[in-house]
Amino acid sequence: MKVGDLVKYRCIPHPYAEEESNVGIIIELSVTGKTTLSAKVHFTNGEVAWHDTEILDSMNNEKEI
Numbered sequence: 001m002k003v004g005d006l007v008k009y010r011c012i013p014h015p016y017a018e019e020e021s022n023v024g025i026i027i028e029l030s031v032t033g034k035t036t037l038s039a040k041v042h043f044t045n046g047e048v049a050w051h052d053t054e055i056l057d058s059m060n061n062e063k064e065i
Helices: none
Strands: 006-011 020-031 037-043 048-052 056-058
Touching: 006 037
Parallel strands: none
Antiparallel strands: 006 020, 006 056, 020 037, 037 048
16 A cells, blocks of 8 residues: 555444445555554545554555445
């Protein structure tokens, strides 16, 4: 992943909830350990948050968004 990539963040807020997803663009990357990378993402709902890149799905190579 790199700055400018379109990504999707998926989560289930509690055990009885439906899966929620949010789409955004990576605006900054940071090395958080020897082998881990975190991304600062600006989501379409206006939220800006840091997430481990392992839990983000890249949407750059998908045909449907």
